[in-house]
Amino acid sequence: MRIRVVNPNTTAAMTATIERSARAVAGPGTELDAVTSPEGPASIESHYDEALSVPGVLRRIAEGERDGVDGYVIACFGDPGLDAAREVAAGPVVGIAEAAMHAATLLGRGFSVVTTLGRTRGRAWDLAARYTPPGACRGVHACEIPVLDLDGDPAVEDRVAALADAALDRDGSDVVVLGCAGMAGLCARLTERLGVPVVDGVAAATVLVESLVTLGLRTSTRGEFAPPPPKAYRVSPGLSTMADAV
The missing domain is CATH 3.40.50.12500 (Rossmann fold)
Structure with missing residues (x-):
């Protein structure tokens, strides 16, 4: 099983702290990687910060979909981008x-x-x-x-x-x-x-994602969390669009 833990801010030192917590509870059969957002704020301490962090979260989710990741943890206590990530990820996504x-x-x-x-x-x-x-x-x-x-x-x-x-x-x-x-x-x-x-x-979400994957459960695609309707997206150079993930 492959689980990706996404740090929605751009501070690599915090990603290292997050990764230690996740690895401490991950099961022996779990391949876990913790990744830092490629864009956005250095820390998330406001609604403005949270809004700017979401594109980076979705980019890391889209990359994970291409790489065959089975489930995701969003490692910020505001759970930024959680609902959007559930629309584009094939496996479960859980916020901390x-x-x-x-x-x-x-x-x-x-x-x-x-x-x-x-x-x-x-x-x-x-x-x-x-x-x-x-x-x-x-x-x-x-x-x-x-x-x-x-x-x-x-x-x-x-x-x-x-x-x-x-x-x-x-x-x-x-x-x-x-x-x-x-x-x-x-x-x-x-x-x-x-x-x-x-x-x-971080630990709780890691174990919960593992459990959902083990149970063969994923986010329902009936209704609200169905993949987003196909359309053109104008994004910054190099940023993955939602179409890349579905």
Whole structure:
């Protein structure tokens, strides 16, 4: 089985963090590759960033289709381009927020999200409303650390741990969801420190895609997620069009 993990931003160091998390849980029969978006923002911290990241995500999906990839993980907590990717990929596509939130509902009665910047909290709430039952997400909390500052600062773990611990008490939640792919490396240590399940969406999405592929399941092409209607697309030089993927 071949799984591609797509980092929707253009920062290769973050792709390396994402890849370590995915490989740690991938099964022995899984060929996994983590790829960096060829275009777009260095990090995704706004609706503008998210919109500009989608063409790069779709390009990596289209390339994967040509290479025979069986399933995909979109490794950004905003799940950018998820619905569009499902229209063009033959196999399953899972976003890390989607996977993490679904997993959290299986581990406790309520979860708290710990994310990066406060301005991204609204997007996390929107996704929680889409993915989980009312009341499952008890709170979304921002540590106010920019995405690109998560790596290499020894103080980051302490700040995220303190925020998560306070969130558990304030929200009355049982589970912590890490709200950024760049936090993936903190998951095991935070679980030990907090004494509750801490869910990294990269790992959760990787295992979920593996499971769907093993079950022979893919996105339904009936209705909304059917391949996009054939038409002319005007794109930047070198950018794959959706017609390349279907």
